[in-house]
Amino acid sequence: MAHTKHIFERSNDRLKTISQKLQDDHKLGHQLPGLSKLIDDIVDPDTDVPREDSVRRLLRVFWESEDDGTYSSILGRYSHVESKLIRAFVEDEEPADDIGKDFDMGVSLGAREELPVLDEESSLETVMDRVHEFFRPDEKVSPLYNDESQKVGITVYANQAFQNWGLTVKNTPSLTYVPSTSYGIQQIVKYAKVRNLKVRASGYRHSWSPVFGSDGQIIISTLGLHRASMLPNTESLPGSQFFVRGTELNSIDFVGEPRRGQKRLVRVGTAVTNQMFRRWCNEQELHKASSLPLNVIMVEITYGGSNAPICHGAGRRHPTLSDLVHTIEYVDVNGNMQTISKDNDPSFMSVASGCFGLLGIVTHITLELDPMSYAVMVPRKIPVMEAIPPPPGLADEDIPEALRIEMTPQQRAKAQATFEKQAADDFYAEWFWFPYTSKVWVNCWNVTDDGKDAEEYPSKVGVLIQWAETVAIQIIQESEAVLSLQNIFPWTQATLLSKLGLYAMPDVADPKDTIKTQLPNALHFRRAIQNVRVRDTELEIPLQPKTGSLRDAKPDDPIDWSLVQKAWWDAILAAYKYKDTCPQRMPLEMRITGSSNVTMAPFRGHTLGTCSIEVLTLQNMEAEWLPYAQYVVDKWMGLKDNQGNYLETRPHWAKEWATMTVRGRPMIEYMKESYRDAIPEFRETMGRIAKKQGWSLEEARQRFSNELFDKIFFT
Incomplete structure (x- = not known):
């Protein structure tokens, strides 16, 4: 089949090419039954394929395949309850509305964490040393329990391989601890000091850069290892909260009483996830209801993990998450609890609130929240040239043919004005382009104080469909049949994923369909993202x-x-x-x-x-x-x-x-030059904190730094 230029550029033409190949190649068509018809229906402008049906039909392709076992393989990673829900949706074709009623059951029982209880009478000697005499350097324990470790509220693993979520960082710490209390973290740091070991912390491991620990050292996981490292993950699913035991490190509490004209303070443990905090905000009584004005999209991230590397949200009026930190509580090099706040040490906060874990192991963060508001979401799918107009100097002939549309000067001026206004002024401003599709998903919106007619978003049904979509992406990524197509058309996977991705996004063309929801829901509009690395x-x-x-x-x-x-x-x-x-x-x-x-x-x-x-x-x-x-x-x-x-x-x-x-x-040389003024300021402020709190900068480097931060701050 001839491959003309436009076939490589237009996603619909690529889909038609795949469909034709499936029809012409009996073996491929047999491996992927029904995929050709689904593609034809999706690209046909006169055929309406509802989002729910498109996901179900795509999954049925792999279920019905007699030669491709990816569907069964992927389902084998889910619990019995979860796979039963998926099978009901796919194989029994039960409507998502019906399944959604029981979707609270969709949680892996293996995610339940049986955490031991704090005993503050346990000492360093009777706990840490007695724990560690039980295993040799080459011994792997998964996990090691004894009476003393349980008293302190710690689970211990020896030589447990570590990898981050994106699989760009891999190492083997000598010891991996899962503490449930600040006291437990203190004992870990005291033990590290005696043994001259470095200590780094992790949550859901969502950093791609080498900010974690290293071989032979200590890693503290604020989440149980099943929850932190196993996929599929169920943090985003309704009902998951019932399978996570409350601990000191995942507590959420108001600090003081609200004062007129001032932000509400809320203290969160560093093991609190965005999902936990979203639920907590939404469940508050109306007169107490508060929310962060910004956040990352993923719900499967801890506040310790998102604050340490200075993460952000969207909207030009919003700073970073670290700018909203009022108080930091951490364990220092000596295993002592320390506190830094805007009330007592305002000059320290610009470093302490975003310190990459170099001050110590952070246990709690107090955040400044705004009164609850409601997002008025009007997401749109807009032609690429209209959503973000080409810049001056980019000629139409240099724009890919698949993206070109005819626009009058007046239309161009209107598109430019709309883009600039959204970017400059909207409370939330975000754009998505799925590769080789002809439209951009524009997610720009503002907020209101009026909560009338606000709805849960996404609904249980919506979360179920989003969850099913991630199952489909996992299958597309691993399917041998799709790989066969990929060997023929290298753009197969990208085309299927982009079409599925754009198709899944809401498009509010009619004002009566505007989505009004509590702000935390809008900030976390996509769920189950964790399941696709x-x-x-x-x-x-x-x-x-x-x-x-x-x-x-x-x-x-x-x-x-x-x-x-x-x-x-x-x-x-x-x-x-x-x-x-x-x-x-x-x-x-x-x-x-x-x-x-x-x-x-x-x-x-x-x-x-x-x-x-x-x-x-x-x-x-x-x-x-x-x-x-x-x-x-x-x-x-x-x-x-x-x-x-x-x-x-x-x-x-x-x-x-x-x-x-x-x-x-x-890049690291560039970073040191780009932060040429900030790095000395960071070190100087760290030094002042150290002097006031009884430790030294060199001690912090020896206990809490790693190779990356040594190069940036201490070389």
Whole structure:
């Protein structure tokens, strides 16, 4: 079959090509029964395939296949209850509305954590030493329990292999601890001091950069290892809260009484997940109801894990999560509990609130919350050229044919004005482009104090469908039959995933269908994302003034949005440059965010705000991904301001950047130069904290640093 240029560019044409191949090749068609018909229905503009039906029919393809066992293999990873729900949805074709009524049962019983009880009378000698005399250096214990470890509230593992969620970091700590109390963490640090071992912490392990521990050292997992490392994960499912035992480290409590005109303070343990906190916020009585104004999308992330590397949300009016930290409680190098707050040590907070774990092991964070508000969501699927118009200088003939649409000068001006207003002013501002699709999913919205007619979003039915979609993605990623198609058409996987991804997103064309929901629900609009491992590279690009330099800019100065448009379109053009192998198989995502006062935040100094932009792919694309991600990074790092200077663009600390280069230099060298003023400030403030609290900077390096942070802060 001839492969003309447009077949490589248009996702619908690619789908038609796959469909025709399935019809022509009896063996492939037999392996994937019903896929050709599903594709034909999806691309036919006169055929309406509801989202629920599209997911069910796709899963039935693999269930009905007599040659491809991926469906059964994937279901084998779920509990009996969960697989029963999936089978009811797929095989029995039960409506999601009916299954959703019992969806609270959809939780792996294996996720239940049996955590021991705190006994504050247990001492370092009677606990830690007696625990460790039970195993040799080469012994693997999964897990090691004894009476003393249980009294302190700790589960201990020896030589347990560690890997992060994205599988970019792997090592074997000598000891892995799962504590349930601050007291337990104190004992761990005291033991590490006696044995001269380093200690790092982890939650759901969602950092791609090497911020974790190392071989032979100690790792503290604030979550049980089943919950932290096993997939599929059920954190996002209704009912999962009933299978997590409450501990000191996952507690959530108001601090003080609300005062008029002031933010509400809430103390959370570092093992609290976004899902736990979302539920807690939504369940408060109306007069107490509060919410963070920003957050990451994933619910399967702990507050300790998202705060330490200075994570962010969306909306130019919002800083980072670390900017909202009022108090940090941590265990220092000596195993003592310490507290730093804006009330008592305001000059310390810009370092303490985003310190990468270098102060010590954080046990609790007190956050500043706003009164509960309600998101008014109007997500749209808009042609690529209209959603974020091409920047000046990008000619129509240089735009991929599949994305070109006819636009009058008036239409272009209207699209530009809409984009700029959303980016500059909307409470939440976010754009998704699924590779090779012709539309962008625009998720920009504002909030209201009026909660009338607010609904749970996504509903139980919606979560069920999102969950089923992740099952489908897992199958597409591992299916031997899809791999056979992939060997014929290298863009098969990318095309199927992009079409499924865009198809799954809501599109509110009619105002009566506007989604009003509590703010935490809107911030976490997608669930079960954890079950699909991805690779992710994100840069933070400072917004620039139309005239003059950023150094002299004021927050309300006009913004040169053309640089944002160029960054966006550079990434789209990169995907088409590599269209034969499609290394980017997950979305291009962009959020507009605010500046930050946190010393080591990549957003700091971005007076006008930040373009947070990232590219993603499936985890198993490593060989193709690394050169592709570097190519995109080169494009973004090549942006210059109106003075002809390179922008002070920096990577997100938690994303994938450590092995990359900037203009021929190792990224880590670039980081040290980019943070040339912040690094000495960070060290100086750390030194003042150390002097006040009775420890030294060198002791912190020896106990809590690692190779990456040694290079940045201590070399």
